[in-house]
Amino acid sequence: MYRRDYQPRTPGDSHPPVHEKPSAGWGEGKLPKLKTSRDRFLADYERQEILHYLKKAEGNVSQASRLSGIPRRTLYRLIKKHGITRPVPDQTR
Known part of the structure; x- marks a missing residue:
């Protein structure tokens, strides 16, 4: 299957075509993997949302569940x- 953005390589091209994987040393290992960064971001966002609803419900999980729309078992x-x-x-009240 051919890609629409495929450009045949000609002598003198300094960059690899879009479909080729870059060679070693061309930024490899310097940036975190996208999946890792995405998963970390989503986990942090999920945690902050849970904390937000728990704070709003004053720690009551059933009420936080209703406010967030997340089933109680899933929230637990x-x-x-x-x-x-x-x-x-x-305890001092």
Whole structure:
């Protein structure tokens, strides 16, 4: 299958064509892999959203579930996945 942006290589071309993988040393290993960066970003965003809804619901998972639209069981699973702990209620009241 040919790509529309394929350009045949001619003598004197300094850059590899779009379809070729760059050779070693041409930026390899200097940037994090896209999947790793994306996964880290999404996990951080997910964690912040969970914390936002828990704070809004004052730590009540059932209420946070209703506010966010995330099923309660899924919210508990995400809380465990991200290692979020609920604050201990103040005993001095």
